Amino acid sequence: xxxxxxxxxxxxxxxxxxxxxDLMRRPLGNVLTLAVLAFALTLPATxxxxxxxxxxxxxxxxxxxxxxxxxxxxxxxxxxxxxxxxLAGWPEVAKLDYISPEQGLDELRQQAGFDQAVxxxxxxxxxxxxxxxxxxxxxxxGQAGMLAAKLRRQSAVEEVRLDSDWIQRLDAIKQLVLAxxxxxxxxxxxxxxxxxxxxxxxxxxxxxxxxxVMKLVGATDSFILRPFLYTGVWYGIISAVSAWILTALITVxxxxxxxxxxxxxxxxxxxxxxxxxxxxLLLMLAAFIGLLAAKLSAGRHLKEIExx
Numbered sequence: 001x002x003x004x005x006x007x008x009x010x011x012x013x014x015x016x017x018x019x020x021x022d023l024m025r026r027p028l029g030n031v032l033t034l035a036v037l038a039f040a041l042t043l044p045a046t047x048x049x050x051x052x053x054x055x056x057x058x059x060x061x062x063x064x065x066x067x068x069x070x071x072x073x074x075x076x077x078x079x080x081x082x083x084x085x086x087l088a089g090w091p092e093v094a095k096l097d098y099i100s101p102e103q104g105l106d107e108l109r110q111q112a113g114f115d116q117a118v119x120x121x122x123x124x125x126x127x128x129x130x131x132x133x134x135x136x137x138x139x140x141x142g143q144a145g146m147l148a149a150k151l152r153r154q155s156a157v158e159e160v161r162l163d164s165d166w167i168q169r170l171d172a173i174k175q176l177v178l179a180x181x182x183x184x185x186x187x188x189x190x191x192x193x194x195x196x197x198x199x200x201x202x203x204x205x206x207x208x209x210x211x212x213v214m215k216l217v218g219a220t221d222s223f224i225l226r227p228f229l230y231t232g233v234w235y236g237i238i239s240a241v242s243a244w245i246l247t248a249l250i251t252v253x254x255x256x257x258x259x260x261x262x263x264x265x266x267x268x269x270x271x272x273x274x275x276x277x278x279x280x281l282l283l284m285l286a287a288f289i290g291l292l293a294a295k296l297s298a299g300r301h302l303k304e305i306e307x308x
Contacts, residue, residue, distance in 0.1 A: 019230035023238075033199055037239035040192050041286055042246040044185030045274065049247060051181045053258075053271055054174045067144065069130040069151055070159040073101075079156055080128045087130065087154075092147050095133035101126045127158065189289060196235050196290050197297035200228050204301045211305050225299050232294030233287050240286035244279055 023030050069087075071080060080098070088096045099107075104126040134147055148160045204211070214224055251273040262269040274282070 015227050016230045019227050020234050022227075023231065023234055033195065034235065034239050034242065037192055037195055037235060037286075038242035038246060040188045040195070041239055041243035041282070042250075044181065044188045045243055045247045045282060046250055047177070047181035047184050048278075049251065049271070049274065051174070051177045054177050056272060057269055067132045067134065067148055067151065067160060067162045069132060069157055070161070071128040071130070071156050072158045073125065073127040075128055075156045083154065083156060084130065087132065087151075092134055092150075093132050094135040097131040099129040099131065101128060104129060189285075192236075192239070192286070193289050193293045196232050197293035199235070200232055200294050200298040201301055203231070204228065204298050204305070208305055211302065215305070221299075221302055225295075225302055228298040228302075229291055229294045232290035232292075232298075234290070236286035236288070236290030237283060240283045243286075244274065244282060248273055 071083070084096065084098055087093055132147075132151075134144055144162050148162050151157055151160045211224055251271050255271045258269070258271050
């Protein structure tokens with residue numbers, strides 16, 4: 001029993017090695033096929049990386065970090081100071097900063113292209129501004145909205161803005177990228193399945209005479225099919241490794257541009273590549289697709305070949 005078991009695994013090991021050797025014996029045709037498969041797997045992997053990095057970037061914007069309170073332009077400094085002291089004493093407020101109209105105008109003047117425009121103004125049109133940072137328990141979207149509504153009811157307050165608008169836009173972009181990544185991934189995986197299936201179908205037809213001879217000497221369909229199954233698995237594994245390398249190169253090439261863009265927003269964000277678990281999943285998925293394509297395509301055509 002142990003000898004039969006050892007022989008069973010020995011046959012599988014031999015057929016697995018033979019399938020890889022046969023791939024290397026036809027370098028030109030197989031390289032072209034593997035290149036197509038690699039690019040077909042690189043596209044969904046790249047879209048997945050985009051969706052992953054957008055989700056990571058969005059985590060820093062999941063909750064509003066501040067509320068901006070615009071007072072009426074005619075508000076006097078005495079009224080502003082009174083309101084500042086009152087708001088600073090609220091239990092919901094962790095920090096309160098005041099930007100006077102003069103400070104706002106100076107900051108606007110420092111912006112590129114606004115110096116000449118500011119010099120043309122007769123009066124300062126900017127209102128007093130209060131910037132509030134809510135405490136931890138009030139940074140959720142719903143709690144921050146309640147705090148904003150409470151602020152709007154205060155006298156001399158003209159408008160209150162919070163970060164929820166940016167959160168909603170960023171979340172909409174994230175959902176769009178996730179949907180696009182899912183659609184593209186599905187289409188590309190189907191393309192990989194069809195490419196592997198058609199390639200192995202052609203191999204079965206090209207080896208028709210050899211398969212007929214093997215059936216004449218008593219070889220079973222499962223024995224004849226097994227090398228094609230391993231060939232499909234090798235197609236998947238090699239193309240997945242190639243796709244992983246291409247994805248890593250894309251990540252390295254785009255990382256400097258993303259870091260520069262993040263630096264403009266005072267952020268240290270950088271692109272994150274595929275983790276070991278995601279890489280393993282890519283490898284297993286590609287191998288499974290190759291195995292399934294070989295099973296369905298080569299297996300069906302193999303049954304149609306009968307010895308004459």
